[in-house]
Amino acid sequence: MEPHTKRVLGGNLLLLLVGAVLLRLFNSGSGEAGLGFLILMALFILMLLLINLCAAIATSQRGHRKDYLLGMLLVLLVGFGTCFATASSY
Numbered sequence: 001m002e003p004h005t006k007r008v009l010g011g012n013l014l015l016l017l018v019g020a021v022l023l024r025l026f027n028s029g030s031g032e033a034g035l036g037f038l039i040l041m042a043l044f045i046l047m048l049l050l051i052n053l054c055a056a057i058a059t060s061q062r063g064h065r066k067d068y069l070l071g072m073l074l075v076l077l078v079g080f081g082t083c084f085a086t087a088s089s090y
Contacts, residue, residue, distance in 0.1 A: 002067075004064055004067055008071045009071055012074055016082075023041055034086065
């Protein structure tokens with residue numbers, strides 16, 4: 001795996017992890033706090049997807065475009081898996 005690919009995928013996973021932890025800490029509570037976490041996590045995932053899409057469009061090297069698109073796929077799979085797992089716990 002190329003260093004740029006590792007950096008993009010690792011950055012996406014790190015941002016997703018930090019975002020999920022921070023959202024969980026700030027949305028602690030009972031009842032509707034779980035729904036608030038789901039909505040904010042979905043918006044955070046959307047923001048990461050848009051950042052990756054803009055980076056894929058703006059990059060000048062063709063090889064790096066696939067890295068950002070792969071990052072989008074990773075954010076979709078891991079992020080919405082996190083949302084689904086959280087939704088099933090409430």
